[in-house]
Amino acid sequence: MQNPYLPIPVRIDKATIETEDRNLKTFKFVYVNPEDEAKFQYKAGQFGELSVTGKGEIPIGIASSPTEKGYVMFTVNKVGLVSTALHNMKEGDIMGIRGPLGNWYPWERMEGKNIVIIGGGFAFTTLRSSIVMLLDPENRKKFGDIHVVYGARSPGMLLYRDELAEWEARDDINMHITVDGTDDPDWKYNVGFVPSITEEKAPKGDDDTFAIVCGPPIMIKFTQPVLDKLGYKHDHIIMSLENRMKCGIGMCGRCNIGKEFVCKDGPVFTLEELNSIPKEY
Amino acid sequence: MRVIKIDKKDWESGVGKLSGDYSLYGPVKQGAFHNFAPLEKGQMPDLDYVNTRMSPKSVVYPQCETMFEYTLDENQPDHHVNKEIPKDYSPRAILGIRPCDVKAIDLVNINFDNPEYQDPWWVQRRAALTTVALACNNPCSTCFCTSAGTGPFDDSSADVLLADMGDYYLAKVMTEKGEALVGKAGFDQDGSAEAGAIDDAAKAAEAKITSKIETDKLGDKVTTELYDADFWEDVAFACINCGTCTYLCPTCWCFDIQDEVQGTDGCRMRNWDTCMSALFTKHGTGHNPRPNKTARVRQRFMHKLKYYVDKYENGIACVGCGRCVQQCPVNIDIRRVCDLMNRFEPGKECA
Ligand SMILES: Cc1cc2nc3c(=O)[nH]c(=O)nc-3n(C[C@H](O)[C@H](O)[C@H](O)COP(=O)(O)OP(=O)(O)OC[C@H]3O[C@@H](n4cnc5c(N)ncnc54)[C@H](O)[C@@H]3O)c2cc1C
Ligand code: SF4
Ligand code: SF4
Ligand code: FES
Numbered sequence: 001m002q003n004p005y006l007p008i009p010v011r012i013d014k015a016t017i018e019t020e021d022r023n024l025k026t027f028k029f030v031y032v033n034p035e036d037e038a039k040f041q042y043k044a045g046q047f048g049e050l051s052v053t054g055k056g057e058i059p060i061g062i063a064s065s066p067t068e069k070g071y072v073m074f075t076v077n078k079v080g081l082v083s084t085a086l087h088n089m090k091e092g093d094i095m096g097i098r099g100p101l102g103n104w105y106p107w108e109r110m111e112g113k114n115i116v117i118i119g120g121g122f123a124f125t126t127l128r129s130s131i132v133m134l135l136d137p138e139n140r141k142k143f144g145d146i147h148v149v150y151g152a153r154s155p156g157m158l159l160y161r162d163e164l165a166e167w168e169a170r171d172d173i174n175m176h177i178t179v180d181g182t183d184d185p186d187w188k189y190n191v192g193f194v195p196s197i198t199e200e201k202a203p204k205g206d207d208d209t210f211a212i213v214c215g216p217p218i219m220i221k222f223t224q225p226v227l228d229k230l231g232y233k234h235d236h237i238i239m240s241l242e243n244r245m246k247c248g249i250g251m252c253g254r255c256n257i258g259k260e261f262v263c264k265d266g267p268v269f270t271l272e273e274l275n276s277i278p279k280e281y
Numbered sequence: 282m283r284v285i286k287i288d289k290k291d292w293e294s295g296v297g298k299l300s301g302d303y304s305l306y307g308p309v310k311q312g313a314f315h316n317f318a319p320l321e322k323g324q325m326p327d328l329d330y331v332n333t334r335m336s337p338k339s340v341v342y343p344q345c346e347t348m349f350e351y352t353l354d355e356n357q358p359d360h361h362v363n364k365e366i367p368k369d370y371s372p373r374a375i376l377g378i379r380p381c382d383v384k385a386i387d388l389v390n391i392n393f394d395n396p397e398y399q400d401p402w403w404v405q406r407r408a409a410l411t412t413v414a415l416a417c418n419n420p421c422s423t424c425f426c427t428s429a430g431t432g433p434f435d436d437s438s439a440d441v442l443l444a445d446m447g448d449y450y451l452a453k454v455m456t457e458k459g460e461a462l463v464g465k466a467g468f469d470q471d472g473s474a475e476a477g478a479i480d481d482a483a484k485a486a487e488a489k490i491t492s493k494i495e496t497d498k499l500g501d502k503v504t505t506e507l508y509d510a511d512f513w514e515d516v517a518f519a520c521i522n523c524g525t526c527t528y529l530c531p532t533c534w535c536f537d538i539q540d541e542v543q544g545t546d547g548c549r550m551r552n553w554d555t556c557m558s559a560l561f562t563k564h565g566t567g568h569n570p571r572p573n574k575t576a577r578v579r580q581r582f583m584h585k586l587k588y589y590v591d592k593y594e595n596g597i598a599c600v601g602c603g604r605c606v607q608q609c610p611v612n613i614d615i616r617r618v619c620d621l622m623n624r625f626e627p628g629k630e631c632a
Contacts, residue, residue: 001401005348005538005549009362032362053351053361053549054542079565094361217568243570244562246538249398252554253535254561256580257570258504259588264397278508280562280570280580 004249007051007096008036010072015091018075020156024122025087026063026075029097040100042066043107044129045240045268048099049248050074055085059245059263062100063125065132067139072097075125075159101248102267105130105212105238113208114144118223120151120194120215124159126240127214131167140172144209147202151178151194151219155187176201195222198230205232212238224271234272241267241281257281282436284479285463286472287443287450293325295466299374302465303411306340307376308333317375326376328445331421332602336531337382338389340375341406345552348402348538354545363549368402374411374462380435380442381426381600383412385531387438388600391593392534411458414439418482420490423603425616428493430596434483444479451479494619496597499590506627507587508579516618517578519611524555526605526613527581532598535561556580582618 010029018024027050031037040048042062049057064073078087089095105126115134119127127150133139134146148167152158158177168175168189178190178197190197194215203209211232213223220239227237243255243262250264258277260266287295299305300322307326308315315330317337349363386407393403417424417433426432436442440459443450451472454463463469527533537554540547554561557577563569571577589598599615606614 004398259592
């Protein structure tokens with residue numbers, strides 16, 4: 001019988017420190033058994049359970065894009081037991097992943113539409129996946145204008161800096177990178193919080209424009225009124241939740257909000273859906 | 282379905298014949314109360330009981346179980362890789378389980394066996410299980426099964442339902458699994474002539490259950506309004522978040538996953554967990570979406586009486602066994618809370 005709790009073995013191919021505080025690392029995993037790649041077919045917005053034997057499992061958003069073949073990538077913030085153990089592992093080490101889990105950003109519904117991606121802090125992982133997926137030539141032609149507002153405390157806290165610079169140089173995506181503050185005289189991008197940059201740069205909301213918002217609670221709290229002001233309807237605002245999880249498949253009962261299991265019915269919800277469930281996130 | 286008659290003098294030898302084919306479980310007295318336990322060869326279930334302290338869910342869903350094993354020894358092949366382990370899925374039978382507790386297994390099944398995912402351990406153990414339920418002639422004062430979607434003679438989930446008629450049992454054999462079991466036990470005296478007596482006994486037992494809840498309006502309530510109702514502080518006031526109510530409940534299924542290591546040998550375990558614990562939802566960052574006991578008590582009742590109702594349209598996630606009512610150290614009573622919820626109208630709350 002298929003066992004949905006059994007992780008697929010993977011090898012750490014590369015571990016890269018992302019931020020100046022060294023708290024975020026990106027792990028690139030390759031499949032120990034190449035045939036397992038076929039079992040891990042995902043869409044941008046889904047997550048996986050990273051399994052470290054002896055320590056446990058943690059739910060982490062998939063940072064690589066489905067268009068990137070042969071490996072899968074996650075960016076992990078060091079906060080507690082499992083994430084610290086993972087940070088201490090080295091290239092070549094064996095661990096496990098389980099998934100892909102949860103739903104994804106509603107790409108089917110967004111086809112042909114404009115997309116505004118709004119991210120803050122280290123909640124940019126599945127947004128990277130989305131951007132890389134969207135910029136793939138096959139996919140890019142299926143969508144309208146793409147805007148990205150992405151902010152961090154300081155330049156050194158931005159994830160995926162090389163890629164940000166590449167996207168900045170392209171003309172098929174509008175990048176609005178920002179930091180809360182910096183003393184770098186050469187900083188060429190924006191300074192200011194995500195909500196105010198959104199207000200300045202994001203297009204107006206209409207039936208053909210969707211906003212995907214991921215970030216710390218405080219950013220979400222102040223971005224929402226801005227989107228309201230810009231005319232975004234609540235079923236055009238897409239968010240991803242991070243409740244504490246164990247099983248990731250709707251069995252263990254841990255992550256529910258109202259009748260929804262965040263792991264299985266989510267983690268992606270429209271703001272309209274969130275308005276009808278308790279605010280337990 | 283057919284009805285057979287089992288003389289009590291034949292019961293023991295019949296049960297004895299089963300032990301070769303099934304691992305048997307039944308109620309046994311442990312100290313001052315009864316619990317379900319594996320029956321040793323020759324040991325009889327003690328059917329002279331009202332209800333067990335713990336529910337029998339552990340027969341299909343153990344309180345602790347090993348999920349996988351692995352080695353951390355890098356000299357071993359497949360080190361750091363979780364491996365499935367052999368488990369016992371040989372036939373097992375529970376003798377003397379109450380109808381409400383069998384119903385509870387069906388209710389939890391919706392969680393563990395669904396179109397997207399199947400919990401392999403639950404599914405295989407349940408497939409291996411035959412239930413011989415014992416109808417209740419004398420329900421206790423905290424039982425409210427008849428208004429919780431089941432009843433003292435409910436035969437809808439059991440493989441066999443026994444009705445105690447004094448010197449003999451009348452048994453309704455409900456399923457093929459039930460047929461197989463009575464066949465192996467050698468019980469085949471026709472009881473169809475007396476089938477009506479079971480209905481009479483059922484009516485008499487149902488009449489003794491005076492404790493009732495009303496659940497008809499739960500489905501229509503607006504979740505967020507019920508969630509914001511002003512009675513939750515009051516309901517939760519005395520709760521000490523001990524978790525007793527959830528561990529002994531036949532319909533509570535939450536679990537935790539933990540890794541354990543000794544030397545280089547490790548395993549991944551799962552253990553029953555409780556939504557009454559603060560750690561249940563606490564993030565690594567310290568943020569807790571259910572930060573206080575009121576939020577946790579509300580979760581427990583909202584889950585059983587509203588979220589489950591809305592999600593599965595399968596009634597409430599409570600079979601009215603009364604265990605939580607009897608064992609809560611501060612007398613929090615689900616019947617009262619259900620009443621508050623069912624009657625709730627936003628804006629019309631009284632102090
Ligand atoms: C859908 C989803 C996507 C996520 N994506 C990312 C990501 O891309 N990058 C990232 O760094 N973090 C992400 N997180 C948060 C990450 O799961 C937690 O930081 C991590 O579980 C902390 O585990 P720990 O063992 O290091 O900490 P501990 O505090 O020691 O946690 C122990 C256990 O608590 C649980 N837990 C603790 N905090 C959280 C939390 N915030 N969310 C869920 N479970 C928690 C885990 O099950 C873990 O096994 C995501 C969470 C979810 C639910
Ligand atoms: S048994 Fe009673 S006191 Fe203990 S957690 Fe349940 S409701 Fe609270
Ligand atoms: S909630 Fe209480 S009465 Fe209902 S099934 Fe669980 S223990 Fe029994
Ligand atoms: S994490 Fe287990 S139910 Fe969602």
